[in-house]
Amino acid sequence: MTEHQFLGERFCMAKKVHAAPGRPGPAAGKTGRRARVIMAASTAVVALTVVTATANSAVAQGGTAGSNAPKRIGTAPRAPAGATATGATASGTTLHLSVNLAPRDPQSLADFVTAVSTPGNSLYHHYLAKGQFASVFGPTQATITEVSQALKTAGLTPGKVSSDGLSIPVTATAAKASHAFDTGFRNIRLKDGTTDYLNTSAPALPGYVAASVTGIVGLSNFNAITSHHSAVRSASKPSAAAGRSSNTVAPHAYSPGLCSDITSPFPGSIDGTDYYSPGKLAGAYKMTSSATAGAGQTVAVFELENVDAASIAAYQSCVGTNTSVSNVFVDTTSGAGAPPTDGSVGVESALDIEDLIGLVPGASIIDYQGPDATSATDQNVIDVYQRMVTDDQAQVISTSWGECEGVESSATANAENTIFAEAATQGQSVVAASGDSGSSDCYYQNGSTAKAVDDPASQPYVTGVGGTTMTTSGSTTTQKTWNVNGGATGGGASSRWAPVVYQGGIAATTKRAVPDVSALADPYTGYPIYYQDDARSTNPSPDIIGGTSGAAPTWAAAIVQANAGTACQANGQVGFLNNALYKAARSSYPTNFWDVTSGNNSVYATGFTAAAGYDQVTGLGSPKETGLTTALCAAKGTAATGASTFHPLSSPKRLLDTRNGTGWGLSSIPSTKPLVAGGTAPVKVEGVGGIPSSGVTGVVLNLTVTGTTGAGSVIAWADGTRKPSTSNLNWTGASQTIAASATVKVAGDGVVDLYTNSATHLIADVQGYYTSGTTGSNYTALTPARLLDTRSKVGIPTNTKISNAVVSLKVRGHGGVPTGATSVVLNLTATQTVGGGYLEAYPEGATRPTASNVNWSATGTTIPNLVVVPIGSDGNVSLYVHGTSHVIADVSGYFSTSGSAFDTVTPLRLLDTRKTTPLGSGKTLALQISGADAIPTGVKAVVLTVTVTGTTGSGYLTAWADGGSRPTASNLNWVKGKTISNQVIVPVGSNGKVDFYTNSTTNVIADVAGYIG
Template identity: 85%
Template sequence: MAKKAHAASGRPGPAADKTGRRARVIMAASTAAVALTVVTATANGAVAQTGTPGSDAPKRIGTAPRVPAGATVTGATASGTRLHLSVNLAPRDPQSLADFVTAVSTPGNAQYHHYLAKGQFASVFGPTRATIAGVSRALKAAGLAPGKVSPDGLSIPVTATAAQASRAFATGFRNVRLKDGSTDYLNTSAPSLPADVAASVTGVVGLSSVNTVTSHHTAARRAGKTSSGSATVSGRGSRTVTANAYTPALCADFTGSGLADGTDYYSPGKLAGTYGMTSSATVGAGQTVAVFELENVDAGSIAAYQSCVGTSTSVSTVYVDTTAGAGAPATDGSVGVESALDIDDLIGLVPGASIIDYQGPDAASATDQNVLDVYQRMVTDDQAQVISTSWGECEAVESSATANAENTVFAEAAAQGQSVVAASGDDGSSDCYRATGSTAKAVDDPASQPYVTGVGGTTMTGSGSSATQTTWNNDTGGTGGGVSSRWAPVVYQGGVATTTKRAVPDVSALADPHSGYPIYLQDSSQSSSPLPAIIGGTSGAAPTWAAAIVQANAGTACQANGQVGFLNNALYTAARSSYPTNFWDVTSGNNSTYATGFTSAAGYDEVTGLGSPREAGLTTALCAAKGTAATGASTFHPLSSPKRLLDTRNGTGWGLSSIPTTKPLVAGGTAPVKVEGVGGVPSSGVTGVVLNLTVTGTTGAGSVTAWADGTTKPSISNLNWTGASQTVAASATVKVAGDGVVDLSTNSTTHLIADVQGYYTSGTTGSKYTALAPARLLDTRSKVGISTTTKISNAVVSLKVRGHGGVPTGAASVVLNLTATQTVGGGYLEAYPEGATRPTASNVNWSATGITIPNLVVVPIASDGNVSIYVHGTSHVIADVSGYFSTSGSTFNTVTPLRLLDTRTTAALGSGKTLALQISGADGIPAGVKAVVLTVTVTGTTGSGYLTAFADGGSRPTASNLNWVQGKTISNQVIAPVGSDGKVDFYTNSTTNVIADVAGYIG
């Protein structure tokens, strides 16, 4: 991390103080004075390649730091240089931790707001004792003296000389002179550890003392000026702020300054009222909020502000890696300004809360290790429900070791129910500009961390209903925002931020110093007493959002249903459900501060995120009751015609309501699709949904995974394709959780369409399923079900269903496996009840000549007992029946999707061979089930062929479930009967690998 002083970090200006720090604070005039996502993993799709065993040789962890731009190497680091290090450990099961965080922070999930108890993290998710002991032994064997592991079990402290660390981690050290003239050291190679412990270590922090951490406050002189234009202060002696009874306004230092509240600055009351927050002397009572600081704070300045607003908020300090009074004193109008901004903002908005200032060493001398230590202490203490930080650094400069360690600590905070908000920076889209001089797009850490809520900045004028907000970007700086270079797309931004990585910020609030935050600061060159000032930056926006969360936590809904905790899952859910009610959209401006950046637009953007809070509506959304999803045996309800829920080509169901986008779903991206209450599906009680998924305009090989929102993304796929420019469809039966949303994710950029064919609900009002031995009802190649052998071209085929293939006269719907084969050009199939209007949704799609492609469909049967199949284009058509729904039969039960079979890990299924797959006992499936719902995939096909699934112990039917041509990867949903021994058989007439993923069972 090159050093930054305690500067106001805006655009460079013509004047600097004697240390080079930009002093741009608005001095308020008065009679006495004038005027800071474990998460990147992507689940393997059905056709992902398996890994290879690692080597036993020592392994390097992460990468070596780069010499900062403008710095020069000055020689080797003295061998006796003392290093403060930490060896950071991975959680015992990173995926389980990620899954738990998703569950406790997603509205509708049964675990919503059921957080870990204080001190519970280490025993539940921390590394095992054996892991900690093994790493400690390895460090001792390397000549180091590891200290006591942290309370959460995530880090082992080590103090060593450069010579000791060099031998232990097989790295050298060198000194560098930074462009500001200071000298630091850094390691020349990534640290090396024995292979048997390296897998448990996420990184070693502290091997470099180079850092670029800085506060994100900025300001501009604008009032109280002499004729020459310079700032003035009346009187350099001591002055007293007259104590006031509480009022959401301010004392005469501001009201008598000639500045207007709501125009030149925002008093706590005016700011709270504009954002729909509450103003009272006790608001926030019972809550604790913590602020992260790397500087001394002037207690007198905080006392002056409390006197001005009439508050008596409890403010305490916890010192981390430093002691009281150490570091630069907060007396020069620069040091302590960030701390004053953070604390005064919170005092004004939540005066009833308690504030803890977690203070580390001065930013000018702090290392990555110091920064990490402060965050970790804030989380392991678990005293504060909300954590606010207005400090950060350019993501591209931060070491991977530090980023990974922070990520785990913030995941720990989320698991405990702590909310973390962070300023997104004041250098627009060029967050690295001050650290490296680069104007390239970059974002700030920790605002870009997946488990942190990044807060951008706005310019605001007026108040109440007449207030307006635009993007903050002027001569004082601009809101940080953009796309992470480190973190993969996050599920909670799916359908809102259509970016290839995590997008920043998430939200925004007032940041412009021209209408900023009133504070007091100490400047001994002007006065011996604290001075009133107005300041801005995203450093003001972050604690404003922290205060909004504190107010929500203190309200009756959160008191009953649990504190907000990790904000982002609920935040984006609230945006999708009722955007204008919960957020104040900011639609004008950009963050092109040093170079072309991003532009504000309706809905989410990488400038102001979702916008500013509308507290009343947002509190309701964030403090929703703990969810309970419908469970148990289910019955089926077919739709008379498929309804389109998502189409990324035209914005249907995509992103925020009434704000469509025509962008494809990016690789690694997620599209949350609202199921309940849409397209004829009831608004509650839905346990599962049958979707027809279609990809079109593919950009390369890929797969789609569907799963219940707020639950773990499974390591399966529902639809696969093999190259660019393809159109492929597949059915999927997907569990629906408490919020009524299904998530769709792809590992390759493509347009995605989702049509609902029917749904399951608990109870007995729907139809039950009866499995049949698959039977062929239609084959245009051989006059089965039709009188000719001619390919069908742009015509409708009438298929007799009732009374055929075992389907009785009382059947309401039929399950057919439709296959298009020997295609000519592109085309599609549509199945629907005979006599009904032909739907706009398709069931089987192909994009070239010579394709063979299947798909399972559930079709209501017309009163005449028939189903119509429309062929658009030219193709032979095959239809095999595998079951039906009626008033008799068996109920359906959803399960957590799970991979039951993958022959790639053993041996391919040979031509003419049969494989028996155990179903009962897998994924909680009981004995005696009648049928199982599977997604079956063939890959690595060696020639054209087909696969048939049938009950073990029964006769192999002549019908097929999958058909393919050589070299293709094909998926299809299969509802297969289960034998009395609890097994399903797979037969293939051509050697291929077979994969089977379960979605539910019947019986």
């Protein structure tokens, strides 16, 4: 079996998906391009999770699963603003459609993309081979056959499925399509006089195949795709004189500068101030400048226009290069469409290709050309992208074309999303211009000044590239946001895509933020190129062009140079950029990025302002190639280790506190904003707070939420791996302060991710960590025993509440804890509280820490939390109560030189009685542990996060080894109506089971985090 076959089998296993508790229920005018003015096909935009967008989320009413009843997929487009209906579409009108299929397991696809693109993951840079996607992640042959047969039954003639298995082409008349998809068609006349057609309702398919279809593209033929280049013709930027000499450009030897033929029309203009030659541009971004830069690499450009070969040749002659430029025609033929001679058609392709030639002359460039943008349909756009990816010839894909999200249909967006995910599995990087209309990307499509971003720059598996103004004076080069004379860098928050994990802690937005990075875009300081303009010359003429269309291929060139370097040659090409890109920002921001801190992208309405660190104007900033190459070309991952030993910290260390910026965002740029709903906070574990810089396999965290805004939950998991559907901490309303302990697996990059589905401040304190060596302590599980109960004089000679005082708790020699124990595992409970407060546990004799273990915010609270605390030299631990409360302490185990090692596992839900029947009052439930989530037989204890929700009254839960007597200690305590979670380390019976008992009817959820063997 090959490595890729193994990876495919590993990631194509169906995974169980469970809800997490907590709700409760845990989860400038464009130049050279005619811009059609159309209103967004105001399709109700579906909020889609990254590459998990299947037809299930888009299907409307109708039918039950597996039935023949039709189900609508997506929504119908609306007529553009100002358009008029002109009657029904002729029944004989030919439609070119694609029925786009969902991957066989969207979550496995998402997991694999995360794994292969995250430094430190064991699968980092272990990409799929060319042509392997269909067999690994594409829909099964049974699905393809079933959908094809359904189309045939509906009277259509499906074509051959695409090589990646993701789309079935269909050519049909409007009449046949109307019958097959239960929709009508009508013609509309746009403001510019163009006549198009659109479907009058969302397409329908039989219920038994609808879930396999993400959308049907091609049912309407209008689109608003445009290029993102910008030209300047003014006194401050003279253009070539009309009637310029028709002589061709004289050949020159390679130089990173430019020949006089291209600079002479701009007398007085300075390289680095008024324009940037390839050499100056490369120098500014710390890129290599040589005739062989990018050798051995291939970069592809997306175009919807004819390329002028004469212009490319003139540029190559001027800079002395001989870069290979070839063409692949998709849905069109060579020479079809408008000729590139009018100063409009061919400008975009000239900018893209000539920019790449100047920066990576040693690379090969493939121009993938579709029909002219003025006539291209969404289907044509999808066809070009799909061909670029399935050909898999280029390591980097650059596109400077796009349309605002509000215009694009969900069917098209979903199809693109899967294609770009496919590119990521193969190690292809995709960069896209973020647009030239500032924060109002839809302005030229529908006249809207509302905030909007551009597709595909906003796609989760694409690196969106914004624009800057750059100028050099002496030895100083400065950058600011590009916003000049009606043209400005696109940026903002997506209206479609959910927050992405890789932007967690950096982009505090409730949706995917755009752009990711930026580069030179201002045409006043832009790119000198050759293109055809028959109003000025019969031969290619020089001009200075800008727009984010120039910034995108500049970043493409930076990736090509990284791929060509020795590090990437040894460790694998960069591939999907964003996971590693944002990690590079967190680890060493000034080394890897040129921060852009001034300017805004307000053009047609108030937009966003540049600031230190990430912003929705220029993203992370421009590249510093030397540092980025090191970050993006890290070594391939290696397999994770197994059993681990524990190392307690003498005092808990705070790793994250969003209230004051501790551990939040870029290390040098703290933020005091709460974590947004749907947001992720990556927390560095290795190398922080006394934890080793490598070799850490797991960490014990005390998680606290405060200032909650509503019910919610927190999920903790290893960075670079799939976000689990389990939860670690849950709460039920606003203005709460609640803590819970969590044992979390640590991936190779030493980072754990914390996600919340409700806006809140979040605090993470580390209590200890696991390593794969034998130098730490092992765990011994005990039958839980009560060491302290201030309500009944257990462990203390009084039964009064503790108020702002320290309780000394005897541990060694009590409850089964031997004299050789170094740390103890206690379940602490605060109950009958008065007002707000907190509890801290620490080794007796040590300085009281600043981190808390149990938190409450109201009178009458009962709340537990599991803690791991080192034992003082006198055999005791101290419990400090801030506020007033009764305190209960139950011992469940200890760490020492004897005992057993610990293995972390990927969190998995083992029990959820909401799917069956609540656990009744006074009832016991036995849960099978051995054999679940690869837990072997013979394990001694298991680490679980146990949650109760839907509580019907006050109560408690006790967990113990099946076959033994129920202990008197409790693990969870609650009052009626609360959702409470707590970590439990419970012995496992000889039959591989643990028991749960509740004295009050409630739903019980159990998620496994690891086991002790």
